[in-house]
Amino acid sequence: MFDSNLTQLRHKARDLHQRRLIVVSGSVAWCRERAVEIFATSTGETLWIGDEARHGIATLGAARSRKVLGREVDTLVFDAHCGFDPDAFGATLGAVRGGGLAVLLTPPVVTWPTFNDPQNRRITVAGYDPATLSARYITRLLRVLRADPHLWWLQEGEPIPPLPSGALETLPQPAEHVAHAPCRTTDQARAVEAILHTATGHRHRPAVLIADRGRGKSAALGIAAAHLLHERDCYIVVTAPRRDAVEPVFALARSLAASETPHGGGLLEFVPPDELVRHPPAADLVMVDEAAGIPAPLLAQMLVHFPRIVFATTVHGYEGTGRGFALRFQRLLDRETPGWRALQLKTPIRWSPNDPVEALAFRALLMDARAAPEEAIADADPDGCPIDFIDRDQLISDEPLLCELFGLLVNAHYRTTPLDLRHLLDGPNLDIAVQRHQGHVVATALMAREGGFDAATARAIWSGRRRPQGHLLAQSLAAYLGIEEGPQLIGARILRIAVHPAVQRRGFGTALIAHLTATSQAQGLDYLGSSFGATAELMRFWAACGCRPIRIGHRREASSGQHSVLVFHPLSQRGQRIDAQARERYRRNLQVGLNSSFADLEPELLTLLLEETVPTSGDTLDTHDWHDLVAFAFALRGYESAQAAIERFTPFALTQASADGQIADDVRALLIFKIIQRHDWPETAAQFGFAGRRECVERLRAALRPLLLRHGDDSVRDLIEQLSN
CATH class of the missing domain: 3.40.630.30 (Gcn5-related N-acetyltransferase (GNAT))
Structure with a gap:
C-alpha cells in the first residue's frame, strides 16, 4: 500500500505541476528508512537536509540551507531529528519544483513537543537549560500540520494511511498568457519591461520588484541583463547580500547570451554592497537583488548615487521580509525619487498556482502574518489603549492575535x-x-x-x-x-x-x-x-x-x-x-x-551623540581662547594657531545651535567633518566640493562667526566690533 500510494501521489503532483508534503514521524532509524524508500522513487535531483550524510544522497546541514536559494530539486527530505530550523525549512521547501515531494521527518508526535531540539540552543540564554525550553512553537506547528488536508502523514507503529482526499484533488488553475519568450509569465514580462525602461528611460526612476519565492524575480533580472548586453555596449552591476544568491541571474544571462548573436557588448559583474558604496563604479545600471537583506543605509546611498537602479526582494524571505522592506523603504523612495515604480510578481513559475505546500509553509511559519487593518485602528489614542503583558501559553491558542502581533513586528x-x-x-x-x-x-x-x-x-x-x-x-x-x-x-x-x-x-x-x-x-x-x-x-x-x-x-x-x-x-x-x-x-x-572609528558618522547623529559629552556652556574657555577664536573668525589668524580654542569651542556651540534649530545642515556637516572629526584639508575640500584649503578656511570662518556672536560675552562682542571697524 505504501508503494502504490507513493506512486499515485507522485503522479498527481506531476500532473498538476504542484508539490506535495509527506510527514514521517517516529524513531530516527524508522523515519530515515522511510525517507530512503521515498528517495528511491525519485527520477530527479534529491537533497537531504540534516547533520548526517546519507550514502549516495546529497546532504546539507540546516545551517547551510541558504545555499539552496536559486536551486531546484525533485525530492527533499528535512530531518527535524537534527533540529527544526524554521529559516532552513522555509528556504529548502522553496527549492522543490512543481511535481516534486517534500518529506519532513519528525520525532513521534506525542513526544515531539518534549524533544530536546538542538535548535533550542539558538534561542537559549545563559542561565537556562536548552532542554527545559517551552514547546509552544512545536505545539502550534503540530496543530497547523494536523489541520492541513493535503499532506500524507506516516507514523511509526500505525497502519499506512490512505492518501488524504486533499492530496488528490485538482485545484482550479488560472489561465496565464505569456507575452513573449523567454519570459514565462505575464508578470515576469512586465518586470523585464520595467527594468529595461529604468535602464533606457528617464534617470532617477528606479523600479522595485517584489515577489514570493518561485516567481522568477531573479530570472527577470537575468533576462533584462542579457537583452541590454545584446543590444548595446553597457556595464551592469549586480549586488546582493551574497554572491551565490544571484547566481541564477548570471546563469540565465550567460545562457541567453550564448543563444544569440550579440549586437552590442559590455560587462555584467557582481560587486558586494559595501564595496559598491565605498567605491562606486561608473555603472550604466545597478541591479540590487534580495534588497531586504542589505542594510538600509547602504540602500539609501545606492539610491542617491546611481541614477539607474533596480531593487528586487522576496516578500517572505530568509534574508529579510520584502513586505517590511517595502513599507520602510518607500519613504526614502518618495523623497529621493518620486518617479519610482513598484511591481509585484504574483504568478508562480517553479510550481503551479494554488500550490498546497506553499500555502502550508505560509501558515506554519506565519510568513503571511498581517498587522491590524488600518481602518480598524485609525482613531486609536495612547490614552485609550491599555498596555498588557501577554501570556504566551494563551498566545499560541489565539491565532488572530499572534498573526497581528507577528505581522506588526515584520x-x-x-x-x-x-x-x-x-x-x-x-x-x-x-x-x-x-x-x-x-x-x-x-x-x-x-x-x-x-x-x-x-x-x-x-x-x-x-x-x-x-x-x-x-x-x-x-x-x-x-x-x-x-x-x-x-x-x-x-x-x-x-x-x-x-x-x-x-x-x-x-x-x-x-x-x-x-x-x-x-x-x-x-x-x-x-x-x-x-x-x-x-x-x-x-x-x-x-x-x-x-x-x-x-x-x-x-x-x-x-x-x-x-x-x-x-x-x-x-x-x-x-x-x-x-x-x-x-x-x-x-x-x-x-x-x-x-x-x-567614528570619522564616518553622519553629522546629525554625531551631534546628538556629542550632546551627552560636552559642556553646556563656554566656561571651560579662558580669555586667550576667546581672543584666538575671534582672531580666526573675524580677522586673518591662521587655523592651526587657533585650533586648540576652536576644538574646545565648537562641540558645545554646535550642540546648542542644533538643539535650537539655528544651524544649517551643510554648516553643521562642515564643522563636524573638519573640526570634530579632524579630516585633513584635501579630504575636506573633496567632501564639500571646495577649490582647496583657502576656501575651506573661509567657509570655517563664516560658520564660526554667528556662533561666537551668540555665545561670547560683552567683552568678546566688543573685540569683534573693534576688528570689524
Whole structure:
C-alpha cells in the first residue's frame, strides 16, 4: 500500500505541476528508512537536509540551507531529528519544483513537543537549560500540520494511511498568457519591461520588484541583463547580500547570451554592497537583488548615487521580509525619487498556482502574518489603549492575535525571519507587552531580563573569558566599558519595539517605554536599556524616553549598516552608580574615536551623540581662547594657531545651535567633518566640493562667526566690533 500510494501521489503532483508534503514521524532509524524508500522513487535531483550524510544522497546541514536559494530539486527530505530550523525549512521547501515531494521527518508526535531540539540552543540564554525550553512553537506547528488536508502523514507503529482526499484533488488553475519568450509569465514580462525602461528611460526612476519565492524575480533580472548586453555596449552591476544568491541571474544571462548573436557588448559583474558604496563604479545600471537583506543605509546611498537602479526582494524571505522592506523603504523612495515604480510578481513559475505546500509553509511559519487593518485602528489614542503583558501559553491558542502581533513586528523590522517566531514563542527570558485598540494590536515591545551574575562570573566576563549568550547589556558593561560590577546588576533590555504605521507619531512608543520603565522599577530592577543601529531619529526617541547612550560600536554592523549604540536608564541607586561610570567612559571613548572609528558618522547623529559629552556652556574657555577664536573668525589668524580654542569651542556651540534649530545642515556637516572629526584639508575640500584649503578656511570662518556672536560675552562682542571697524 505504501508503494502504490507513493506512486499515485507522485503522479498527481506531476500532473498538476504542484508539490506535495509527506510527514514521517517516529524513531530516527524508522523515519530515515522511510525517507530512503521515498528517495528511491525519485527520477530527479534529491537533497537531504540534516547533520548526517546519507550514502549516495546529497546532504546539507540546516545551517547551510541558504545555499539552496536559486536551486531546484525533485525530492527533499528535512530531518527535524537534527533540529527544526524554521529559516532552513522555509528556504529548502522553496527549492522543490512543481511535481516534486517534500518529506519532513519528525520525532513521534506525542513526544515531539518534549524533544530536546538542538535548535533550542539558538534561542537559549545563559542561565537556562536548552532542554527545559517551552514547546509552544512545536505545539502550534503540530496543530497547523494536523489541520492541513493535503499532506500524507506516516507514523511509526500505525497502519499506512490512505492518501488524504486533499492530496488528490485538482485545484482550479488560472489561465496565464505569456507575452513573449523567454519570459514565462505575464508578470515576469512586465518586470523585464520595467527594468529595461529604468535602464533606457528617464534617470532617477528606479523600479522595485517584489515577489514570493518561485516567481522568477531573479530570472527577470537575468533576462533584462542579457537583452541590454545584446543590444548595446553597457556595464551592469549586480549586488546582493551574497554572491551565490544571484547566481541564477548570471546563469540565465550567460545562457541567453550564448543563444544569440550579440549586437552590442559590455560587462555584467557582481560587486558586494559595501564595496559598491565605498567605491562606486561608473555603472550604466545597478541591479540590487534580495534588497531586504542589505542594510538600509547602504540602500539609501545606492539610491542617491546611481541614477539607474533596480531593487528586487522576496516578500517572505530568509534574508529579510520584502513586505517590511517595502513599507520602510518607500519613504526614502518618495523623497529621493518620486518617479519610482513598484511591481509585484504574483504568478508562480517553479510550481503551479494554488500550490498546497506553499500555502502550508505560509501558515506554519506565519510568513503571511498581517498587522491590524488600518481602518480598524485609525482613531486609536495612547490614552485609550491599555498596555498588557501577554501570556504566551494563551498566545499560541489565539491565532488572530499572534498573526497581528507577528505581522506588526515584520512591518517594523524588515530583517525579521521565520526563526524570530520561534524566539517569540519560546525565548526563555522574554516578556511581550502590547497596546490594543478594540482588540487589535497597535504597538508592542519585547523585553528580556538580563544580568544577576555572581561576582566570579562577572570577573570572567570582565576579563573576556566568558560571553554569556542573551545578556548583551550586562556583558557590555563589563567587557566593553570595564565595569566589573555591571553583570551583577539585574536589568531589562528592550529587544524590539513596533508601532503600527497607521498610528505612528501619536506617542504610542513613548507611552509603551514609560510603562515598561515603571514596571521594571517596581520589580526592583537596576536599569532598563536597549541596543540598536544608531540613527538620529532613534537617538531622539530613546532620549525622550530617558535612555542615554553609554557605548557606541567602533564598526558598522553588517545587520543594520549602522554603528550599534547601547542606551541605559538607571532605575536604582546601584544603577545610578553604574550609569555615572558608564557615561564617563562613553565620553572618553567617543572623544578618542572621533577622527578614527567614528570619522564616518553622519553629522546629525554625531551631534546628538556629542550632546551627552560636552559642556553646556563656554566656561571651560579662558580669555586667550576667546581672543584666538575671534582672531580666526573675524580677522586673518591662521587655523592651526587657533585650533586648540576652536576644538574646545565648537562641540558645545554646535550642540546648542542644533538643539535650537539655528544651524544649517551643510554648516553643521562642515564643522563636524573638519573640526570634530579632524579630516585633513584635501579630504575636506573633496567632501564639500571646495577649490582647496583657502576656501575651506573661509567657509570655517563664516560658520564660526554667528556662533561666537551668540555665545561670547560683552567683552568678546566688543573685540569683534573693534576688528570689524
